[in-house]
Amino acid sequence: xxxxxxxxxxTYAHFFLPHAPVYYDSTGKYVSKEIMFGTLVHINxxxxxxxxxxxxxxxxxxxxxxxxxxxxxxxxxxxxxxxxHYNSSTPKEPFFFDNICFMRFPNRNFPAFRDKWxxxxxxxxxxxxQFNQQIPYQQDSTxxxxxKEP
Numbered sequence: 001x002x003x004x005x006x007x008x009x010x011t012y013a014h015f016f017l018p019h020a021p022v023y024y025d026s027t028g029k030y031v032s033k034e035i036m037f038g039t040l041v042h043i044n045x046x047x048x049x050x051x052x053x054x055x056x057x058x059x060x061x062x063x064x065x066x067x068x069x070x071x072x073x074x075x076x077x078x079x080x081x082x083x084x085h086y087n088s089s090t091p092k093e094p095f096f097f098d099n100i101c102f103m104r105f106p107n108r109n110f111p112a113f114r115d116k117w118x119x120x121x122x123x124x125x126x127x128x129x130q131f132n133q134q135i136p137y138q139q140d141s142t143x144x145x146x147x148k149e150p
Contacts (some may be wrong), residue, residue: 014080015055017051017054017055018048020048021037022041022047022048022050023036024051024054025050025051026050026051026057059077063104074103074106075102076102076103076122077102078099078101078102078122079101080119099119101119105129109130111129117137118140120140121138124136
């Protein structure tokens with residue numbers, strides 16, 4: 001699609017970041033092959049958090065690029081789950097459900113946003129707030145499914 005296409009656009013992308021395999025550290029430099037292909041990289045909190053910092057850097061670049069081309073763009077960045085693989089002393093780590101959620105509204109109008117909404121209510125919030133819709137909010141719930149030992 002060209003930059004000069006007219007009319008509203010909706011673009012959806014699902015990025016595999018931050019996620020194993022981990023290729024970059026927080027500064028964007030390649031990690032060692034031992035880390036990259038290590039069997040325990042997915043449970044190493046330090047490595048994963050470094051990769052989150054790298055991901056944040058990439059997200060900031062993408063959002064800045066979008067806004068530089070369209071200052072009226074609504075931008076939503078939301079994750080499908082939180083951190084869930086690193087070692088923890090408790091089996092139900094609260095970070096499992098802490099999703100990344102960033103919204104950029106050009107009019108800076110953010111009324112009545114609840115801190116603990118699940119992803120199911122993000123788009124009704126956007127459509128109600130920015131497009132004067134009346135979409136009802138859904139009851140929030142979370143289900144933790146644990147793999148059973150074989």
